Amino acid sequence: MDNVHSKAGHSPIRTCVICKSKAEQDSLLNFYLLDGEVIFDIRKMVQTRKLYICHTETCLQKLDRWLLHRRKKAAATSGKKA
Numbered sequence: 001m002d003n004v005h006s007k008a009g010h011s012p013i014r015t016c017v018i019c020k021s022k023a024e025q026d027s028l029l030n031f032y033l034l035d036g037e038v039i040f041d042i043r044k045m046v047q048t049r050k051l052y053i054c055h056t057e058t059c060l061q062k063l064d065r066w067l068l069h070r071r072k073k074a075a076a077t078s079g080k081k082a
């Protein structure tokens with residue numbers, strides 16, 4: 001048995017945007033927003049600021065609503081009347 005340094009077991013902790021629970025990065029799905037659309041970066045190809053969500057039906061089902069809410073907020077901020 002080689003005592004090699006393993007990368008396993010040391011993934012950073014991230015927070016799910018929906019339920020706010022913390023989990024290892026590897027156990028969460030990561031995605032980013034492109035023009036307000038959710039893009040899942042399954043192959044981890046894109047270097048950008050990522051958002052994380054649990055890989056559970058409960059959280060994934062709420063993602064649409066979360067996105068709507070986020071869009072509304074963004075619209076309200078950018079389209080504010082002085």
Ligand SMILES: [Zn+2]
Nearest residue numbers: 016019054059
């Ligand atoms: Zn979650």
